Each structure stands twice: as C-alpha cells, then as structure tokens.
Amino acid sequence: CHLVPGAMAYSARSNISDLVLLEKITEDEILKALKQRFKADQIYTYIGPVLLSVNPFKMINGMYSPSKIKDYQGKYIYEAAPHVYALAEDTYRQLKVDRVDQCVIISGESGSGKTEASKKLMQYIAATSGSSQGIQSVKNKILASNPLLEAFGNAKTVRNNNSSRFGKYMQIYFDLRNDPAGASIINYILEKSRVVCTAKDERNFHIFYQICTGLPMKEKQKYFIQDPKKFKYLTRSGCLKVDHMDDTRELKETLHGMHAIGMHQHEVEEVWSLISAVLWIGQVEFAPVTGDKSKVTNLDVVDKISTLLKVSKQAVTNALTSRHIQAGPGKAVLTYLDVEKAEYTRDALAKVIYSRLFDWIVRRLNVSLDLSHQTGSSKVDKKTASKIGVLDIFGFEIFKINSFEQFCINFVNEKLQQVFIEKTLKSEQDEYKSEGIKWVPVKYFNNKIVCDLIEKKPNGILKYLDDECVLPKGTDKTFYDKLVNVSFFRNHKHFAIPDVKEQGRGKNYKPSFILKHYAGDVKYCVAGFLDKNKDLTWKDLLDLGEESKLRIMDSMFPRGASSGMGSKRPPTIGTAFKKQVGQLMTALGSCQPHYIRCIKSNNQKRAAIFEDDLVLHQIKYLGLLENVRVRRAGFAFRETFTRFLKRYKMLEKSTWPQWEGSDVDGVVKVLKAMKSKHGDYELGKTKVFIKHPVTIFQLEEYRERKIHELVIKIQTVYRSWLARKHLLELRENSLGLFGRSKLRRTCSIRR
Ligand SMILES: Nc1ncnc2c1ncn2[C@@H]1O[C@H](COP(=O)(O)OP(=O)(O)OP(=O)(O)O)[C@@H](O)[C@H]1O
Ligand SMILES: [Mg+2]
Structure with missing residues (x-):
C-alpha cells in the first residue's frame, strides 16, 4: 500500500469530506456540507467508515473511469477522496487480510442510487481481482447478472425510471487467492401485481417493452409479439416510453447477459414464449353466460396462448372459466366462474407465470454462478470460500396509495435500519460501556418498536393478517376492524387511523391505517391485503402450468405439486417474507458490515437540483446527526x-x-x-x-x-x-x- 500518513487526513479535513470533522454538528450544517459538495460534483462523503452518496442524476466526468479505479487500488479509506471505490477497496482488503466475510449494506429510498452503487462496487472488485481465464468468466457472469435481473425485475415508477421491484442479496465467493470463484443470489418478493396493474405514468417490467420493440420481425411473428400499444397490460398506465431509455439497446444487454450465463437457445426461446403468453393472457375477454358462468369471447387469443404455452386450448379456457373447490379430503367440486371471477383468475395466471419465470431466472443464474461450475484453478466450496455480500433491496417508499407490497418493502427497510443501529450506534456505545471508556451517551431513535409492531407475536400486524387469512369469512374489512378495535394498536405511538374524511365515503371508502415509520408516516390502504398475503394459486392454474410442454416450465411448475395442494396450508407471503428477512439479518450479522447510505437529491430525477427539504428529511430519518455525534465522540x-x-x-x-x-x-x-x-x-x-x-x-x-x-x-x-x-x-x-x-x-x- 502507498500510505501518505497524515497528509490525506488533513486535506480531507479542509474540505469536510468526513462529516465527523464539522465544526458545528447540526442537521443544517450537515445539509450545508452535503450541498456544497454536491455542487462541486463531490457526491460522496464519509461519516467515519460510513459512505454517503448523493444521487447526481448525471454522469460526472471521469468519476468511474479505469484510471479512477487505479487511484483507489491499495489505498486506505482516508487516503483519497471519498468514493464508492474506496469503500470497495476497504471491503476487499479486509476480506483478504482478515479472511473474514464482509457485507455491504446499501440503503436509501427509491431512486437514491442503491443499484448504481452496487454495480460500481462489483465493477471495482472485478477490475482489481485476478484475470485468468476461469476467473474472468466468473466475473463476466457476475456483471452480466445485473442487466438480466434489471430487465425482468426493474420498472419505471414515478420515483425512479429504473426502480428495482425486488430485493437482492448477492454473495460473491472468493478462492484462496482471493479471486472471485462464484456467487449466489437471493431474491426477495417481486412486486408481481405490476404485471397486470400499473399506476399512472409507471410501466410494467422493462422486459415487456424490450421484446416488443427490440426483437427482430421474424421472431416477433414467431411469438405473436405486436406493438406495445396493442397490449392491455402495457397500456393501462398511459406510459410506454422512458426518457433516455432505449428499449432496443437494453434488449441487447439482456441478451448478452443471457448468453454470458450460458443460457441455451431453447431456454431463451421459451422465455420469450412465456413473456408473450403473459401479454396475451391479458388480452382474454369474457362474456356472461346464464347461471353465473362466463365464456371467453376471443378464442383466437386462446389459440395463441395455447401455442405459446404448449398446452391444449381446452386447458386454457377451463383454467380461466372454472375452478375446483376443495370439498373435503381428496374431494374437489368443479364450479364455474362469473365474468368478474374469470377476470381475476386471468390476472392471477399472468402473475403466477411471470413471478415463477423470474424465480426461474434467478435459479438459472445461481446454477451458472455456482462454485462447482467454475473452471478456476483453486477450487473452493461454500464453506472454505470467503465472501462479500452486497445487499441492494427496494428502498423505503411512500406512494399516494400504498398496499401490501409497500408494507413489506418498508418493513425490511425498518429491519435494515435496525442493523445499522445495532452495529454502529448501539454497539459502538455498548462497547465503550463494557470496556469502561468514559463516554457521554448519544440519544437516538431506536426503531425496534416499529419492527415489533409489524412482526412481533402475539400482537404484530402480520400475525393479525395471517389469522384473518385462515378465517373462512375473513376479508380486508374484518382485518381492518380488528386493527382498529384492538387496544394494542389504538394506543400504539406508531399506529394511527386517518381521519374519516381521508378514508372516503360510500363507494370511495378505502379503509386504511397509518404506520409511523422511522422514515416517515405511510398510509396503507388495506384493500387487497388478504389476497396478496394468501397468494392464492389454485390447483387449476398449477395444473395448466404442469401440462405445459415447455421445458423450463418443468421446474417452474413441478409435476405433482398441484395434487399435493390442500394437504398442508403453505405459509403466507407475509410470514415467508418475515422468515426470509430474519435469515437475511442472520447472514448480515455474521459478516463485517460496511454501509452505503444513499440520498436522493431531488424528486424530479434531474441533474443539478438539490432540494433542501427532501435532503434534510433524509438526513433526519437516516439518523446522520446521531451517527456523526457517536462517531465524533468516539474513536x-x-x-x-x-x-x-x-x-x-x-x-x-x-x-x-x-x-x-x-x-x-x-x-x-x-x-x-x-x-x-x-x-x-x-x-x-x-x-x-x-x-x-x-x-x-x-x-x-x-x-x-x-x-x-x-x-x-x-x-x-x-x-x-x-x-x-x-x-x-x-x-x-x-x-x-x-x-x-x-x-x-x-x-x-x-x-
Ligand atoms: N452515482 C450515480 N451517478 C450518476 N447517476 C446516478 C448515480 N446513482 C444513481 N443515478 C441515477 O439515478 C437513477 C436511480 O438510481 P438507482 O436505480 O440506483 O436507485 P435505487 O436506489 O436503486 O432505487 P430503487 O429503490 O427504486 O430501486 C439511476 O438510474 C441513474 O440514472
Ligand atoms: Mg434499485
């Protein structure tokens, strides 16, 4: 390493690249410092080892050039200006020197720059590690996983043109020479409701637009792909294009990713078939038939779906217009669906196919990245390999209408804030105490109370939701009435019920509750909570999936899974998510953590705008003031x-x-x-x-x-x-x- 003792630390002091060096510690001073740096294109700032990153919404010249990477190689964190490369170098060095697993936790609200930061981090590690053929192939696959996952899991929202609609924890495994030897990806709930219903000015997942515009004509004909304007699932929100995003070019990146991870031609073709099938499922229309039944009115659409899914036409119409209802052990009764229920079933089918396709892509990536499939010279297994985990999870979000998805997203963000509190604020102070070091405690808001309100039994909201899901007569409204009437919630500091006026009247009545999160108050509308939590995928839809002759459908809809249904109730989405989040916390807890806290500079997604109020709000809820105080008085x-x-x-x-x-x-x-x-x-x-x-x-x-x-x-x-x-x-x-x-x-x- 090239140490320049003292010099860098002092020069860092003169331009406040570390907020610990602020003369006056107030939120306004932090804001001023960040703004001053932002205006000078210095988007990165430290609080000790924590990296703050303010989204510039523009490419800053030379910021991520190969020579910049060289500038940070072998340097300690205080030796050069703050940068995500410095944090990457520090993380990688600690892995090499101590051989202790590391993790980088990237947090911040939607559009604050988490995914970009995670990509820069991976690029740095790829650029500074070994380059033999085997290692290069692993690195290519790791980097290729990003455009691939973004195509299928990201979408334009009002907050972010490339918003991650799923959470991701990627672990990169290193061999005994500290070179990347493989990786694994864990994904967290995909916002699958987006497939069938998109809010105004938002888009469905990128991949739909990519294939509609980018596939060559011959392939479009083969998969019945037409102009996006003609597909209902793509037109409802009134937004087909994203500024500065070229869907045709993006498709090339997606294809490159598919090839880099070794997807076979038949797999790529079947993926296109499934994407098109989802779009055509959205085109199916129904008309009433006497006796509360319905029928499909556009059978040509069913023809296409049956060709794309490689199932019989009859199987498609049956699955959409009728359903078997369990009437006792091993006994099912066939019922017919009215138009409303058939439409609901149609959308459920589109969602289940798409979300299982997404899971299949993650599994396929994991197979390709698995340690056992690499050709690198020094073989390691998961136990002997050391690892760096990178967590890029959907940011905290507040929309006009917030539903079950936002509830889950904001819950995991609460938990991450907990990790931050535990690992930096609390543990730092606890250590002073246990070591007998003189210390004036710093007060901070501990959000454990909000986490408990959501997940802790016997009273957590998730518990009430699950209870209601098993009741035969449970509805969103009965769930809501329980929340409102239980004194635990009524008296809770972080739970509130909006004014009657805000909940609407008559037909517009939308029962909702407010959670006072660490990052702000969010009003959740309970409509759909029960359905989304139960995630009903009834037997008829699974049967249809199992009947498909597409090879990749074999693992998406494993044979026999539908006949096993009914014997044991699968865990609800909320409970499964809570468990996954718990496992994530354990994984993070076993690593040496590093933090990137991303800050959104403005809500217009535009360069050179620094909205004081917006940034100040983030400074407050991220607890930056407390962080500086603890760090400053600390060591x-x-x-x-x-x-x-x-x-x-x-x-x-x-x-x-x-x-x-x-x-x-x-x-x-x-x-x-x-x-x-x-x-x-x-x-x-x-x-x-x-x-x-x-x-x-x-x-x-x-x-x-x-x-x-x-x-x-x-x-x-x-x-x-x-x-x-x-x-x-x-x-x-x-x-x-x-x-x-x-x-x-x-x-x-x-x-
Ligand atoms: N360091 C950066 N330099 C330049 N532009 C950036 C940077 N970070 C983010 N951006 C811009 O901001 C956009 C949003 O960033 P990003 O997708 O990383 O946000 P996010 O925090 O992952 O949001 P979400 O929670 O919605 O997924 C990017 O598409 C890019 O245009
Ligand atoms: Mg993201």
Whole structure:
C-alpha cells in the first residue's frame, strides 16, 4: 500500500469530506456540507467508515473511469477522496487480510442510487481481482447478472425510471487467492401485481417493452409479439416510453447477459414464449353466460396462448372459466366462474407465470454462478470460500396509495435500519460501556418498536393478517376492524387511523391505517391485503402450468405439486417474507458490515437540483446527526491489546521480537515510542481505543518502514549466508577436484 500518513487526513479535513470533522454538528450544517459538495460534483462523503452518496442524476466526468479505479487500488479509506471505490477497496482488503466475510449494506429510498452503487462496487472488485481465464468468466457472469435481473425485475415508477421491484442479496465467493470463484443470489418478493396493474405514468417490467420493440420481425411473428400499444397490460398506465431509455439497446444487454450465463437457445426461446403468453393472457375477454358462468369471447387469443404455452386450448379456457373447490379430503367440486371471477383468475395466471419465470431466472443464474461450475484453478466450496455480500433491496417508499407490497418493502427497510443501529450506534456505545471508556451517551431513535409492531407475536400486524387469512369469512374489512378495535394498536405511538374524511365515503371508502415509520408516516390502504398475503394459486392454474410442454416450465411448475395442494396450508407471503428477512439479518450479522447510505437529491430525477427539504428529511430519518455525534465522540480505531501488539510490536525495541510483560503494558510501550500522548488513545479492559485516524496512519507507516528495514536485514543475512555457503561449497569442490586429480595421477602413474 502507498500510505501518505497524515497528509490525506488533513486535506480531507479542509474540505469536510468526513462529516465527523464539522465544526458545528447540526442537521443544517450537515445539509450545508452535503450541498456544497454536491455542487462541486463531490457526491460522496464519509461519516467515519460510513459512505454517503448523493444521487447526481448525471454522469460526472471521469468519476468511474479505469484510471479512477487505479487511484483507489491499495489505498486506505482516508487516503483519497471519498468514493464508492474506496469503500470497495476497504471491503476487499479486509476480506483478504482478515479472511473474514464482509457485507455491504446499501440503503436509501427509491431512486437514491442503491443499484448504481452496487454495480460500481462489483465493477471495482472485478477490475482489481485476478484475470485468468476461469476467473474472468466468473466475473463476466457476475456483471452480466445485473442487466438480466434489471430487465425482468426493474420498472419505471414515478420515483425512479429504473426502480428495482425486488430485493437482492448477492454473495460473491472468493478462492484462496482471493479471486472471485462464484456467487449466489437471493431474491426477495417481486412486486408481481405490476404485471397486470400499473399506476399512472409507471410501466410494467422493462422486459415487456424490450421484446416488443427490440426483437427482430421474424421472431416477433414467431411469438405473436405486436406493438406495445396493442397490449392491455402495457397500456393501462398511459406510459410506454422512458426518457433516455432505449428499449432496443437494453434488449441487447439482456441478451448478452443471457448468453454470458450460458443460457441455451431453447431456454431463451421459451422465455420469450412465456413473456408473450403473459401479454396475451391479458388480452382474454369474457362474456356472461346464464347461471353465473362466463365464456371467453376471443378464442383466437386462446389459440395463441395455447401455442405459446404448449398446452391444449381446452386447458386454457377451463383454467380461466372454472375452478375446483376443495370439498373435503381428496374431494374437489368443479364450479364455474362469473365474468368478474374469470377476470381475476386471468390476472392471477399472468402473475403466477411471470413471478415463477423470474424465480426461474434467478435459479438459472445461481446454477451458472455456482462454485462447482467454475473452471478456476483453486477450487473452493461454500464453506472454505470467503465472501462479500452486497445487499441492494427496494428502498423505503411512500406512494399516494400504498398496499401490501409497500408494507413489506418498508418493513425490511425498518429491519435494515435496525442493523445499522445495532452495529454502529448501539454497539459502538455498548462497547465503550463494557470496556469502561468514559463516554457521554448519544440519544437516538431506536426503531425496534416499529419492527415489533409489524412482526412481533402475539400482537404484530402480520400475525393479525395471517389469522384473518385462515378465517373462512375473513376479508380486508374484518382485518381492518380488528386493527382498529384492538387496544394494542389504538394506543400504539406508531399506529394511527386517518381521519374519516381521508378514508372516503360510500363507494370511495378505502379503509386504511397509518404506520409511523422511522422514515416517515405511510398510509396503507388495506384493500387487497388478504389476497396478496394468501397468494392464492389454485390447483387449476398449477395444473395448466404442469401440462405445459415447455421445458423450463418443468421446474417452474413441478409435476405433482398441484395434487399435493390442500394437504398442508403453505405459509403466507407475509410470514415467508418475515422468515426470509430474519435469515437475511442472520447472514448480515455474521459478516463485517460496511454501509452505503444513499440520498436522493431531488424528486424530479434531474441533474443539478438539490432540494433542501427532501435532503434534510433524509438526513433526519437516516439518523446522520446521531451517527456523526457517536462517531465524533468516539474513536477512529479500536483493537484488542493482543492483536494490536502482534501487529505493531516491531516499532519498539523492548517489545521486539519478544515481549515478556502484559499485553496492555506492551501496547503502552509501543504508543509511547510513537510519541502518542494519553488522550490520543484510551485503554479499555481488553482493547486500545485510538482517537484520530492520523495515529493509525503513523503506526502503519512506521510499520511499513520497519518491515522494509527488516527485509533488508534478512536479505543481508541471507545473502551473506548464501555467500558463505557458496564459499564452503567451492572449497569442498576444490578439495574434491584436488582429490580426484590426485587419484587420476596415481592411476596414470600406475599405468
Ligand atoms: N452515482 C450515480 N451517478 C450518476 N447517476 C446516478 C448515480 N446513482 C444513481 N443515478 C441515477 O439515478 C437513477 C436511480 O438510481 P438507482 O436505480 O440506483 O436507485 P435505487 O436506489 O436503486 O432505487 P430503487 O429503490 O427504486 O430501486 C439511476 O438510474 C441513474 O440514472
Ligand atoms: Mg434499485
């Protein structure tokens, strides 16, 4: 590494690249500092090791160039201007040096720049790790996974033109040489309701528009693809195009991703068939038939669906217009659907196909990225590999109408805030306490109370929702009435019921409740909560999927799954999500965390606009003020006496090479030798706490120098040993020569 001790830290101080160095710590001062930096195109700022990133909504010249990557290679975080590359370097270095698993938690509201940050991070690791053929192929696959997942899982929303409508935790595995050896992806609930219903000015998932505009004519004909304007699922929101987004070009990226992960031609073709089938399912229309039944009125559409799905026409019409209802164990009764129910079933079919296709793509990516499929030279398995996890999860969001999806999204964001609180604010302060370090506690809002309100039994909202889902007569309204009438909720500080006026009257009545999240108050409309939580996929739809002759449908709709239905109730979406979130928290808890906190500069998604109110609101709920306070009063570095001494004992004569005294005395000896005064550091019970980064830079620099000296010393000793050895060998050889020649002479005499 190229340490420039002190210098960088001081220059960093002069332009406040670390908010810890602010003279006055207030939210306004933080805002001012961020604004000043934003105007100078300095979008990154630190709070100690935490990286803040303010979305510039424009490409800043040279910001992510290959030479920029070089600028950060081998540097410590305080040695160069704040950057996502610096955080990536720090994360990667810690993995290499300590061989401890790392994770990067990227948080922030929708459109704040999380996905972009995660991509830059991966690009940095790819650019700075090994480049043998096997490794290069792994890296290509990892990078190719981004456009692929974005095509199928991202969409234009009013908040973000490329909004992630699913959560993603990617773990990159490293071999014993610290090169990427494989990866795995966990995905979190896809917002599948978007397939059939999109809010005004929003779009469906990108892939639909990509194939409608980008596929060659011949293929369009093969899959019955037509202009997006003609598909109902794409036109309802009145938005078909996204500024600065070229769907045809994006399709090329998607195809590149598909090829990079080794998708076979038949797989690509079947994916297009399924996407088209979803669009055509949306075209099906029904008319009433006597006796509360319905029939499909456009049978040509059914023809197309049956061709695309490789199922019989009859199977399609049956699945859309009738349903088997369980009437006891092993006994099902066929009922017919009226128009309204048939339309509901049609949309459910489109959603289940699309969401299972998305899951299939993630599974396919995982197969391709799996460690066992790589050809790299140093083989590792999941246990021996070290890993870096990157979490890019849907940001906290508040819409005009918020439904079950927002409830889940905002719940996981609450949990991530918890991790942040636990790992930075609370643990930092707890450590001072347990180590007996003098410390004035900093108050902060602990959002655990909101997490509990949502998930903790016996009273959590999710529990009430699940209970209502199993009641035969449970409806959104009965669920809502329970929430309103239970005193736990009525008296809860973070739960409220909007005014009657706001809930509407008569036909417009929309029962809703407010949750006071750490990031703001959100009004949730309960309509659809029960259905979305139950995620009803009835047997007839699964049967249709199982009947399909498309090969990829085999794993999307495994045979026999539908006949097993009814025996055991599957977990609700809410409960399954809660479990997944719990597992995510455990995974994050077992890693060394790094944080990128993304901030949205404006709501218009435009460059050079910095909306004070919007940013200030984020500063408040992200708890940046508390973060600065804890960090400022805290210490830049801490380490156990033992590890500190092991690393730096060569800096002091009496501790090198062997120190007989206690570790803590050894540490003090080293620090005194470095002319550190008491106050620059504190001694806890097991750890030494160092106040300023500059002290660490000095220690590191002297250590480097010392190692250099030692290397020279060892080289000198080695060389003189080598020379002596050579001399001895020469002498021995010359003796041998002499002996042999004597022998020959003797022989020749005898001859
Ligand atoms: N560092 C950056 N430099 C330039 N533009 C950026 C940067 N970060 C984000 N943007 C712009 O902002 C847009 C939104 O960013 P991004 O998709 O990363 O947000 P997000 O936080 O992932 O939102 P969501 O939660 O909706 O998925 C990007 O498409 C890009 O145009
Ligand atoms: Mg995103």
